[in-house]
Amino acid sequence: MYKRNMYKAAALTLVGIMTLSFWGCGSGSTSDSSTEIVTDPAERGTVTVTLGRQTTANPKFPSGDSYEDNAYIRMTEEKLNIDIQDEFEAESGDDYNRQVSLALSAGSLPSMMKVASKDELTELYENELIADLTDVYDQYASDYIKGIYDSFDGRALANVTYDGKIMAIPATASDAGTSMCWVRSDWVESLGLTVDEDGDRCLTMDEVKDLARAFIDGNPEQADHPVGIAFNANLTSSSSDGTNTINAIAYALGAYPKLWYKDEAGNLTYGSVTPEMKEALSVIKSWYDEGVVDNQLGTRTWDDITSLLTNGQCGIIFGSWHIPDWLLNNVYTLNNKAVFTPYAVVSEEGKVNCTHANATGEFIVVSADFDHPEIAIQILNLFYDDMVNDSALLEEYPDVASYLNEGVDGTARPFNIEVKSNTYLLDEYACLKAALAGEGTKEEIPTAEERSNYDSIKAYQEGSGDVTGWCKIHSRTKGVDLLAYLTENDLYNWITPVYPETTDTMNTSWANLQTLEEENFIKIVTGAIDLDEGFDSFVSGWKAQGGETITGEIEAQLEQ
Amino acid sequence: MKTKTLKPINNTGSQSRFFHLFVVPGMIFLLIFNYLPMFGLVMAFQDFVPAKGFFGSKFVGLKHFQYMLQLPDIGRVIRNTLIIAVGKIFFGMILAIAFAILLNEIRMKFLKSTVQTIVYLPHFLSWVVLAAVAVNLFNLDGSVNQILASIGIGKINFLGSNQVFRKLIIGTDVWKEFGYNSVVYLAAITGIDPSLHEAAAIDGASWWKRIWHITIPGMLPIIMLMTAMNLTSVLSAGFDQVYNLYSPIVYESGDVLDTYVYRIGLVGRQYSFGAAVGLARSAVATLMMVTANHLTDRLTGQRIY
Amino acid sequence: MIDNKGTSARIRNAIIHLIVIILGLICLLPLINIVAISFSGSAAVTANKVGLLPVDFTTLAYSRIVSDSQFWRSFGISVIRVVLTLALNLVLVIPMSYAMTRKTSEFRFRNVYMNLLIFAMLFNGGMIPTYIVVKNLGLLNTIWALILPGAVPIFSVILMMNFFKGIPRALEEAAIVDGANPLQVLLHVMVPCAKPSIATISLFSVVGSWNDFFSGLIYMQKVKDYPIMTYIQSLSIDLQELVNNAASSSALENISELSNRNLNAAKIVVAVIPLLLIYPFLQKYLISGMTMGAVKE
Secondary structure, eight states, rough: HHHHHOOOOOOHHHHHHHHHHHHHHHHGOOOTTSOOOOOOOTTTEEEEEEEEEESSSOOOOOOOOOSSHHHHOOOOOOHHHHTEEEEEEEEEEEEHHHHHHHHHHHTTSSSEEEEEHHHHHHHHHHTTOOOOOOOHHHHHSHHHHHHHHHTTTTTHHHTTTTTEEEEEEEOOOOOOOOOOEEHHHHHHTTTOOOOTTTTTSOOHHHHHHHHHHHHHHOOTOOOOOSSSSSOOOOOOOTTTTTTSHHHHHHHHHOTTTOEEEOOSSEEEEEEGGHHHHHHHHHHHHHHHHTTTTTTTTTTTHHHHHHHHHHSOOOOOEEEEETTTIIIIIHHHHTTOOOEEEEEEEOOSSOOOEEOOOOOOOOOEETTTTTTTHHHHHHHHHHHIIIIIHHHHHHHOOEEEHHHHHHHHGGGSSSSSSOOOOTTHHHHHHHHHHHHHHSSSOOOGGGGGGHHHHHHHHHHHHHHOHHHHHHHHHHIIIIIIIIHHHHHHHHHHEEEOOOOOOOOOHHHHHHHHHHHHHHHHHHHHHSSSOHHHHHHHHHHHHHHIIIHHHHHHHHHHHHHH | TTOOOOOOSSSSHHHHHHHHHHHHHHHHHIIIIGGGGGGGGGGGEEEOGGGGGGHHHHTTTTHHHHHHHHHHHHHHHHHHHHHHHHHHHHHHHHHHHHHHHHHHHOOOOHHHHHHHHHGGGGGSOOOHHHHHHHHHHHHHHSSHHHHHHTTTTTTOOTTTOOOTTTHHHHHHHHHHHHHHHHHHHHHHHHHOHHHHHHHHHHTTTHHHHIHHHIIIHHHHHHHHHHHHHHTTTOOOOOOOHHHHHGGGGGGHHHOOOHHHHHHHHTTTTOOHHHHHHHHHHHHHHHHHHHHHHHHHHHSSSSOOO | OOOOSSSSHHHHHHHHHHHHHHHHHHHHHHHHHHHHHHHHHHHHHHTTOOSOOOOSSSOOOOOOOTTTTHHHHHHHHHHHHHHHHHHHHHHHHHHHHHHTTTTTTTTHHHHHHHHHHEEEEEOOOHHHHHHHHHHHOTTSTHHHHHGGSSSOOHHHHHHHHHHHHHHHHHHHHHHHHHTHHHHHHIIIHHHHHTTTHHHHHHHHHHHHHHOOHHHHHHHHSGGGGHHHHHHHHHHHHHHHHHHHHOOOOHHHHHHHHHTTTHHHHHHHHHHHHHHTTHHHIIIIIIIIHHHHHSOHH
């Protein structure tokens, strides 16, 4: 009997283990909502917060620090009286998606995690796995944070609002601005040319062409093979400010390559297959035929183009406001007489067409089972308000300050997202400008980065000749200044593209379609294929090879 | 049972307790880690929502299986799987058999054992390692393409072209396994009675003739056995290999059942659909295994299990 | 076997030697290439200039590995995993396969167990349900998640069983007559006889668990817990990027990643060394295992 009982007991235990291990205690985590939840960090006990972290291969931690234990995490734990534990850490892409999926399959989300796509967010919402943050956002988010999101005209929060409820903390991406035409103004001077006669800091396409022609003819540095304008083999970019691209010309003609948007008739359009794009290509093609555009177009690498500039062969480059910091600096290093001035390229209507960046593509969600959703908002305040605006905080946590100086990767923060106002660049610049003009003080400049820019510029103006000063003068007082000018004088014509979720067909065909597009564009411009035939066959090929299907898929997304 | 008094000399009862004891520990592991998860296959018949669990999720019958049959992806994936698997089996066997025959002709002991040592080695290396080796060799600027370019063939985008990706997968797998696979064939050749060869040689049969009429027929039972055993792997085209070498550009030609189930069912979070595809795959594989077992039993008198 | 003299035979022989040597080289050269890369300067590697000999010879990559704590952590995890898996496999597989050699008259449930084994070999619940079980048992992020799900390699059970069947019955019966119980028979008669095949299944176990990367990918939620092959796998450069290798702004970022290729190659070489160390045994026993599984005498 005894033995038999023992067998029975053993068998029962096994069954018990098995049941538990499979069906688990899935519902055990539901909280007891009858007790009042204390939200003030100082008054409640330490709350354990588990995170799903998106990491990077080389975060540059000081030795001894890790994702789970670093200056940011220690500061957060202390300030908010919480204990942060990583539920999973994975690099972005498949690795991260797999971790999220596995956690989800077992019905256990970490308290908070990053979500890298809108469709995933939608799915989490539909499965009721994430917490409604509407109340905690209203109640806890600081005015500064709210101001940041409001600066996107509702686009940022609309992205995370489902049935009127805020379901996630959105990351922000500010507008990049126009792709500027950077011109060697020291050449303009030495050749006795006049650029921008009316002084509106804008050029028409013809003015750009004439200037390039004048640079080739004048050849101020007696280069062997002067080049008017050079472009990357990838002629276009999905980012409005694309460097070494023809974006500025295309935009001026109303073509928005590599972007999806609703045309005037309300139809979803892909910018690269429009008649406007064809026109843009025809303009570049005629410039190429006339010799204004680099005759080695398509074979030059990025570095080759940079050396055209540094060798004094070329004096015009299209690019973002920040290229003086990392590209034009090479020109100055070799030739400290070089001076650039940026101009915007305008459409026939005299406006600068520009596209809004995707305001939010990344989100932080809070598990529906987590009792303290307000902590997510408190972390948001701590990192994106206090750390920016409260200098006492960095004095209190010198470790964090040194992280900022040493460039430890942003993934080290509990939330690997950026939350900045859409106009942060212009706002910060306004303070810098005021300080430089003596109308404000250095202390009034809000960020450490901009304060150090102030120092560099001051030093350069006092004759240091330092490359950093030259860079910051160009990128800030010329580049950003132009962006501010365009905004203040209402010269922008903004287009709001549709930023679709990755569709099934995109997964399989997008890379091919991109290759098709890039190859055909370069062939058209260099005359390897005929403009009309080539473009039309590209468009029909693009549609047949998945473009049409993708358009339909995105339309379906929009209808949801 | 207790009425049976006629027993063998030793006490079967107490012995069989030992045997139970031998088997049960392992069985417990199998129950927990193999059998228990099988209940999870229930999700193939549900719209499985993790938060609701297996009891709360709605049953939808064969919906996912029907969906599977309608999906163009599935046809593509099955075709890729079959082409890759059959290609690997076919070319792998041919090369292994040929290599065994050739190696058997080598008389220099040192050369023979050196070559054996080298060709068996890749079999023991992980695809993680070999994929890195292959990527180094076959990327657009890799050594293979440099050679191709220098002899005027021009570069081939092995890893990114739907025309060549399957060939690359089959080729690298044959490369990895042919040496190791040749072992059985080599053993079979050594088992052939040398007097047959001697007699044939005296009759003036050429080398080719002897290979064709003596060696290959002598290997035939093994060849048939191996073919039958390989049949069971027709639905697994090698997850480790494909996973470490493919990219979205070559899904069209390189996506196989295992990678598809991983991507859709796990990364893509379509748990139920992934489970349905996995279940269908297991069912067919089981059928194949049973068939192969009968086949080998009939053909060679041996069973796989 | 037969000495076939004459020129045609000599030519044939020469061609056969040549083909065999070429096949050997084809197997060897790619492996030499990765070793050469690991000893080359990163500029040469990025420019794809490395063939069979190192270019700008340097051991920098190896000295960087020495101080790479994550590499050694993963290496250590794999070593522990291999040892524990091996021990568990042997303890479970040997008795089980011995019991499976019994006839149903001696061990009434033999066929029931056998069918359970076969079914478990053919069928599985899939990744997600297995993951849920492992998670609910609290094994996630522990080394046991890498060991326990593979505690009973069924193929090895069948292999062992077939081998035990080949041991003359008389040896066993002699021991039984002396009053030995099945455990004693197993330990004192069968195991000593079965040493070669135990070596074979041991090596299967070692190679399998050293080379496996997928369980690490599924059951380990942080890189710091990855076993070596999962770690190596996570280093591999994004193929998508490489395939689309067109010059673009992201190329800048790529270059820094690509120049790590010699470091990654060195990591791969070091990760393979343990297998090379036991390779002489592998060659001896796994090959006999291969023939044993298929051609049973």
